[in-house]
Amino acid sequence: MLxxxxxxxxxxxxxNLVKMIYEADKNLDIxxxxxxxxxLNMSKENYINFFYIDIFLKDSSGLDLALELRKMEIYKFTWIIFITTHVKYMLQAFKEIHCYDYIIKPYRKEEIIETTRFLISGRYKYNIKEDKNRYAVFVLQNSISVKLNIDEIFFIEVNLRKVTLHTKKGKYxxxxxxxxxxxxxxxxxxILQSHKSFAVNVKLINKMESISPKLWKISFVNYEENALLSYKFKDAVTEVLKKNI
Known part of the structure; x- marks a missing residue:
């Protein structure tokens, strides 16, 4: 969900802006x-895919906020759309902040919807330097955000209601x-669910071994820990595995 x-x-x-954006896509998390x-607190606790920021805020400038966001590695290339009544500030916005666009108040609903739909359509890349890779961002227990290469995830494990991501760079x-x-x-x-407590990266599977009539152990390439595969998910995982051989 974006x-x-x-x-x-x-x-x-x-x-009003929330209502307009929801008209573009009701599945957005706003x-x-x-x-x-x-x-800034919200941006640290949650991963934001794109921002609508008013240039004039009561306690500060939207430009200052954007500059602070750009200092955070995960938002270095994230799209920012400014809302303003003064076009004169936009030159600074494009030069210093590399914003995606700006919308002049009073804005038209059609313009908000069109811009939002374009951003979520997949016709852009958040980071042109990383367009060959796929990434997902997670907020960790210490409230620090980490951006992980999806293809480097071995498997996801749930234990005592805590999720652990097993990756080539460590556990998160x-x-x-x-x-x-x-x-x-x-x-x-x-990356498919293989068990009520596991999801696995099919591309990195090395071997599947039966440990009971309805349970299998999955091992991975160059990784010591294992995941589980239950009978319920076996056909789906096996089908995708065959396609990747």
């Missing part, structure tokens, strides 16, 4: 903030995460 953060200190305008501090435990939510964030055809 997420957008709207930063607007006028309550009525912010709520966050709201009315100040720079609140927006996302904050407030379930197996189903992790799969939505990753959104990759090669």
């Amino acid at each position: 997420s957008v953060l709207i930063v607007e200190d006028d309550h009525i305008q912010r709520k 966050y709201e903030a009315e100040s720079m501090e609140e927006a 435990q996302p904050k407030k995460m379930s197996l189903s939510k992790a799969l939505v964030i990753i959104n990759a055809d090669n």
